[in-house]
Amino acid sequence: MFPLMRRAAVVIAAGVLLSGAALHGGAQASQTSVEESPSAQLATLREAASTSGKFIGTAIADHRLSDATYNGIAAREFSSVTAENAMKWDAIQPQRGTFNWAAPDRLMQFAQANSQQVYGHTLVWHSQMPGWLQNGNFSGTEMNQIMNTHISTVMGRYRGQINRWDVVNEAFNEDGSLRNSKWYQVLGRDYIANAFRAARAADPNAKLFINDYNTDGINAKSNGMYNLVRDLRAQGVPIDGVGFQSHLILDQLPSDYQANLQRFADLGVEVVVTELDIRMRTPSDAAKLQRQSQQFAQVVQACLNVSRCSGVTVWGFSDRDSWVPGTFPGEGAALPYDDNYQPKPAYNGILTAFGGSPGGGDPGPGPGADCTAAYQVANRWNAGSVVEVRVTARQALNGWTATFALPAGESVTSSWNTQLTQSGTTVTARNVAHNATVPAGGTFSFGFQTNSGAVYSAPVVSLNGTACTAGTA
Template sequence: MPVRTLPLPRPRHPRRAFGAAAVTALTALAAATLLPTGRAGAADTSLRSLAEAKGIYFGTAITQGDLNNPALTAVAGSQFGMLTPGNEMKWDTTEPSRGSFNFAPADRLVSFAQANSMKLRGHTLVWHSQLPSWVSSLPTTQVKAAMENHITNEVTHYKGKLYAWDVVNEPFNEDGSFRTDAFYNAMGSGFVADALRTARAADPDAKLYLNDYNIEGQNAKSDAMYNLVKTLKSQGVPLDGVGFQAHFIAGQVPSTFKANLQRFTALGVNVAITELDDRIQLPATTASLAQQANDYAGVVNTCLAVSGCVGITQWGVGDADSWIPGTFPGYGAATLYDATYRPKPAYAATATALGAGTSPSPTPGASCKVTSSVNAWNTGLTEDITLTNTGSTTINGWSLGFTLPAGQTVTSSWNASLTPATGQISAANLSYNGTLAPGASTSFGFQASHTGNTSLPTLFSLNGAPCTTA
């Protein structure tokens, strides 16, 4: 278990880090034929399909604001099979004042999930954080009724639409004692059983979970969760699983992770990785990205090796929408996708762990083709690139990723916006050339300085999907 001098902080609202540091290296990508519409192009290559073939799910968490980001939604809708609303089902959104419910924000995410054939995980019904002040201000004699009413109304509203609920979230302190929040102060530890029974009565078919962080390895906190689960099961309280958030630091996945999951499944509950990310000290390096790839693969392999591990959810889609940089200064790059939603080495490692080929060809089912040419002189060069939509669906907005050879630095560009100037480049359309009908092409280019290497760029990918080159 990683040693932390302070408990892992939890943000009131996951913060976005749109200025995340550019990744400095990228290994060969696993096949991921995403079409720009967000549909999976080849049924056997997306993370969701690979995971489902192994009998588990692979999910993500987004917020309603993310629905305005086409690059994010394209990846989310095609690559992930489970959706967790980041904030929209929490108490301060769903019942901001007593008896006044607002499900509209969460409903929008439910609609997105349904449109993309994704399962849904409810998060969360009872939590000490993101709790409106009126709850904490109630007399202790009124808290139980308020909690039961909240659970009943929210679970009933989504009855039949959700796969599972995180009924109680983060009930423990780091030393294994219960948090002294409004619910514990009013009902003692019995609030957990009461919340579970209330949720089961409102939707008998939804899976009911307890969820917490820093319980991935065997320690005082995970012992407390284990003993709670053991007690609840012995009392016949409805409990289907335990969620392990898995907010890891690269290279610090606990060695007791697998054994810990197994001792919980031995109690008769399922386990799930519910909020996975693996943060790196910035700037990311080739070594740290490789370590992150090993960590992600290890989490997948652990889940597959534990009978009763039902799935994995990454918290966020890419580094641009991760909560990590806003909460842990100096850290970031914690997800499978970089700040422009291109797959990172961890993506390739995850896909391989889920059963993808180790050296897949992007040609079958590819939706884009790239041709390029270079004109070089002493210390400079110009590059002309033509992008062709070889798919059957119109592209509305494109981002072409590629790796710029070492020693080359972009100094200017035309017909596209390029960032950053070196390394992993993202070329985005301008206002007049973002639409590409099937078979249509667009051209752009750039001028760059070089230190002797005038090679063409490599590893072209369109909105996260590998392109063929000619």
């Protein structure tokens, strides 16, 4: 068994983020002198995320833990780790009553050595079942006993050491009905409530989650999830949180992503982005990577804007280890690091959305680092609106590209001081001759008119692939 690591608290005054270095917890809490600059203090993802009280996590592939480069990034950049496969049923109980603890124990040791939270994944799932379970002919009583024994054994081993557990994973069909899994076939819908009750008994202090994919926007599947969580909580079933996997496609981030997180949070549950990646048709190019950076930043910003959102986990951090190409041929480049463990624009998108400053421990590419953008709807009427955008760049620019998203269905009809194009909801604004050169600390501006007077929140504006901090006009 592993001793419980106590994490140091990070105190945030109301509305004011601490400027000191992020505390990583345990006996290894970092010491930061007052001479250090804010950029140095917030140069990693975990440092930046901690100032807002959120965690930034990654899935860990057990076979990569012998790689020093992989270990270094995972330890430095992330405050939470999730077992990619090591805690799934076929890996941890391959034969009935025989548990394989080697890989999960390695993850626990890694997390404790680096003062990281652990997100347990997953206890009850229709996929990756061992043959004895998938093909067994069990009565309802025996099936329920098998489930309860598995939950109590696995959670019991790590009791008090795992912060959150995906208790039930991917229980829904796309139409919002419950998936016809083996669990459902033998136990009916009660298997979900029974699993959560068993999990609470196994570790009363762990937060218990239900987790699924394609529930990121408001749709039939997320409505099914919403109704289930609402009803089970009303019955006293101990569901503490909902996980949104967020396996997204470039340029297809739902416009109601934040609103969806918020409606679940309004049920009184914690929400977490659990398996974030944003895939694209390969090969990638500069324009795609810029849009991907912006969309990673938008997901992070949505979590920041929902008080009950506790953090964001990316499903692995390097394209080398991504599940995407093997599942979606011709697609990939879905993660913040490339195949060579070098940061992509998406890294800076995440970092700056959390309030960090590129240029410290793990700088990403892109000359647009450290920018502030003011996005203002200057005039609005029933059939249109006029928008003004002002961007201030810390670094000197010789040519620029700014990207942002409009609500679905809203189109640009004209623009000024920019060459502006639109693809789906993504708008790309490029410099014209007279405003291509911008000095360090200088500001450029442009504007456009749209065909809709819809009211919406200001989007994240990215400069040359890096998300800018929101500013005022």
